[in-house]
Amino acid sequence: MHHPDHHSFSRFMRILAFLIGVAVAPLALAASGEPPAPVSSAEALTPALTGQQVYNNVCIACHYPPGVGGAPALGDTDAWTPRIAQGMDTLIDHVLNGFTGGTGVMPKKGERLDLSDEEIIKAVEYMVEQVDQ
Numbered sequence: 450m451h452h453p454d455h456h457s458f459s460r461f462m463r464i465l466a467f468l469i470g471v472a473v474a475p476l477a478l479a480a481s482g483e484p485p486a487p488v489s490s491a492e493a494l495t496p497a498l499t500g501q502q503v504y505n506n507v508c509i510a511c512h513y514p515p516g517v518g519g520a521p522a523l524g525d526t527d528a529w530t531p532r533i534a535q536g537m538d539t540l541i542d543h544v545l546n547g548f549t550g551g552t553g554v555m556p557k558k559g560e561r562l563d564l565s566d567e568e569i570i571k572a573v574e575y576m577v578e579q580v581d582q
């Protein structure tokens with residue numbers, strides 16, 4: 450008995466395709482580019498994540514309160530106020546290019562180099578919006 454390595458993955462994909470197909474086949478095909486937005490397909494790298502989605506998938510690993518490795522926690526006014534005072538351009542530069550500051554290391558794009566600059570910028574904006582100023 451020999452099974453190719455990708456057997457169970459491709460079976461998973463076929464089941465997934467089948468379920469999506471049953472639900473929305475003609476519409477989904479017609480509107481290609483508009484994914485049916487399955488919330489749980491964690492592996493899917495859709496091209497246009499919102500800032501909140503990027504945060505929830507990537508940045509949360511370090512920025513979820515109370516913050517890991519010196520990362521300012523989401524919504525922590527004291528941690529964010531002096532950072533925001535640097536200006537958005539500086540914050541965005543630090544996230545896109547990586548930054549070592551007084552509390553730790555912010556890795557370039559949160560180590561998700563596959564994400565676009567635009568998606569990362571939206572995540573920075575999302576995080577800044579969560580701070581009461």
Ligand code: HEC
Pocket residue numbers: 503504507508509510511512517518519520521532535539540541543544548549550551552553554555556558559560569572573576
């Ligand atoms: C591996 C942990 C880690 C991940 C993942 C991570 N960060 Fe950070 N981030 C940090 C740390 C640590 C700092 C604080 C660095 C310092 O000031 O010393 C930081 C700082 C920042 C700052 C403030 C920069 C400044 O100039 O003060 C922003 C904005 C930021 N992160 C956004 C993000 C975004 C957006 C993501 C997701 C795309 C993300 N981070 C993912 C660890 C992380």
